[in-house]
Amino acid sequence: REFIKQIITMASQIFTHARRIAFAGTSGLAGFAAYKSKTDPVHVFWDLDNTILCSITPIPTNENSVNVQSSRSGPPSDHDDKGLALSKCPVSPSNLTRTLLPKPPVLRHFDQVDDDFPYDAQTMAPNTRTYFRPGARAALELCSYFAITHVYTAAQESYTNNILNELDADQCIFTRVIHRDEFPQIVREGKDLSLVTSNLQRAILFDDKVKNFRPQSYENGIVVVPFTPDRVADCNSGNWTA
Numbered sequence: 001r002e003f004i005k006q007i008i009t010m011a012s013q014i015f016t017h018a019r020r021i022a023f024a025g026t027s028g029l030a031g032f033a034a035y036k037s038k039t040d041p042v043h044v045f046w047d048l049d050n051t052i053l054c055s056i057t058p059i060p061t062n063e064n065s066v067n068v069q070s071s072r073s074g075p076p077s078d079h080d081d082k083g084l085a086l087s088k089c090p091v092s093p094s095n096l097t098r099t100l101l102p103k104p105p106v107l108r109h110f111d112q113v114d115d116d117f118p119y120d121a122q123t124m125a126p127n128t129r130t131y132f133r134p135g136a137r138a139a140l141e142l143c144s145y146f147a148i149t150h151v152y153t154a155a156q157e158s159y160t161n162n163i164l165n166e167l168d169a170d171q172c173i174f175t176r177v178i179h180r181d182e183f184p185q186i187v188r189e190g191k192d193l194s195l196v197t198s199n200l201q202r203a204i205l206f207d208d209k210v211k212n213f214r215p216q217s218y219e220n221g222i223v224v225v226p227f228t229p230d231r232v233a234d235c236n237s238g239n240w241t242a
Helices: 002-039 095-100 136-146 157-167 185-189 210-216 229-236
Strands: 042-046 053-056 109-112 128-132 147-152 174-178 203-207 221-223
Touching: 042 136, 053 157, 053 229, 109 157, 128 157, 136 147, 136 157, 157 174, 185 210, 203 210, 210 221
Parallel strands: 042 147, 042 203, 147 174, 203 221
Antiparallel strands: 053 128, 109 128
């Protein structure tokens, strides 16, 4: 009996010490990450269209069936401008997976006037519906704690402002916003991260188009699976393919 008590006591002490060490290690890593975020921050650049959102013009009448041709970025392609194959989402979930997984959240969206497309200047009736990718807002907020985050888009200023009024109304997530009205060369030449930081070893761009990585010789970029109208329809119909 005494032996068993000693074993239990010893095990309890080992567990307590292990927990303290693990907590100290985790705190140390968190502290180091916070220190680096202040002294040598990472600059994270986010594309808008088909990366963290999908805008569809005209506004779809059926949420579960949208016209792929109506996306701002046009129909999806299997390859980028260099002939590289783009990443594909997994196949649609099976009936078993749909049963086991929780129901997908309703996509957050809003309607706006996108002046890249025809609209009624008198009524200013919305001509575009913008859907946010599931989890986009949470991911952006998380990144903003450990990095300096920016928007880098080939869209025009008015459209970009409409997006940010919904996505970052408090102006607490993004430090810099770059759009084509400020730098028209974005459309032709891609996204030059040196406009914001000279330390490209601490800079990264999330974008669904590989061609936008061209100014950095196709480095400093992570290709995002495009969030396109067909994926919006999949999400609205209950599939996890975002």
